[in-house]
Amino acid sequence: MRFSILGSGSAGNAALLVTEGARVLVDAGFSARRLGALLEPLGESLERIDAVFLTHEHGDHAAGLEGLKRFPHIRVFANDATARAVQAGLGHRPDWQIFQTGARFAFRDLQVESFAVPHDAQEPVGFRFTSGRDGDLFAPRRSLAWLTDLGHAPQNVRECIRECEVVVVESNHCPAMLQADTKRPWSTKQRISGRHGHLSNAAAGELLASVASPRWRRIYLTHLSRDCNSPAAVELALAGVRGALSACEFAVVGPGEGTPFYDLR
Numbered sequence: 220m221r222f223s224i225l226g227s228g229s230a231g232n233a234a235l236l237v238t239e240g241a242r243v244l245v246d247a248g249f250s251a252r253r254l255g256a257l258l259e260p261l262g263e264s265l266e267r268i269d270a271v272f273l274t275h276e277h278g279d280h281a282a283g284l285e286g287l288k289r290f291p292h293i294r295v296f297a298n299d300a301t302a303r304a305v306q307a308g309l310g311h312r313p314d315w316q317i318f319q320t321g322a323r324f325a326f327r328d329l330q331v332e333s334f335a336v337p338h339d340a341q342e343p344v345g346f347r348f349t350s351g352r353d354g355d356l357f358a359p360r361r362s363l364a365w366l367t368d369l370g371h372a373p374q375n376v377r378e379c380i381r382e383c384e385v386v387v388v389e390s391n392h393c394p395a396m397l398q399a400d401t402k403r404p405w406s407t408k409q410r411i412s413g414r415h416g417h418l419s420n421a422a423a424g425e426l427l428a429s430v431a432s433p434r435w436r437r438i439y440l441t442h443l444s445r446d447c448n449s450p451a452a453v454e455l456a457l458a459g460v461r462g463a464l465s466a467c468e469f470a471v472v473g474p475g476e477g478t479p480f481y482d483l484r
């Protein structure tokens with residue numbers, strides 16, 4: 220399993236997950252042209268992508284769907300409520316593959332699980348992707364959890380990220396920077412910091428510290444607000460949990476940044 224974050228933050232979110240049998244995007248929050256440009260340095264292209272898995276309908280996760288009409292072979296996995304919300308804004312009909320939140324299903328050599336997350340969208344989800352087999356030297360069983368856009372982390376979310384080697388989690392804002400921000404009205408600040416908004420740096424740290432799985436190898440901190448957060452603020456808030464999880468690598472993904480391929484063997 221190989222994994223790369225193409226981009227992260229309110230300007231757009233998308234990641235590439237490659238297994239022996241599948242090349243998929245997790246979210247498609249950039250224009251198709253931009254997605255193509257982000258894939259190119261990785262030696263990949265939209266022609267080679269098999270499917271997109273959508274967490275929810277917000278533009279920073281689904282804006283690429285319109286331009287993907289030029290790539291009709293790409294299947295789009297979403298739950299019914301998310302698919303309806305996205306479809307309402309499209310001029311074409313993608314090859315929807317509807318799943319039920321919480322159901323487990325296979326796509327080629329990927330096992331996929333979705334789980335509900337609290338966020339102000341129709342039916343937002345996180346994902347856990349697993350490939351490989353226990354005891355297989357060449358393709359051991361490996362899992363990755365994708366968890367962005369949630370106001371708080373209920374118990375089901377904590378369970379879902381425990382049994383994974385890689386966790387991608389949102390560390391959206393620094394509460395002090397959000398309060399001090401002059402661009403956002405009070406109501407927006409309330410929405411962001413609310414129970415159905417986004418995880419703060421401290422909330423991401425608390426989540427990681429409370430689960431602290433010995434299986435974890437790499438944690439990505441993502442979806443950083445450009446105005447109300449910084450990689451330095453995330454580092455500071457996460458210092459304690461980093462010390463406690465010393466065997467685990469941490470990657471703070473700044474707004475607009477991507478990451479090189481991580482090979483999950």
Ligand SMILES: [Zn+2]
Pocket residue numbers: 275277338340368
């Ligand atoms: Zn969202």
Ligand SMILES: [Zn+2]
Pocket residue numbers: 228229232277279280367368442
């Ligand atoms: Zn988002």
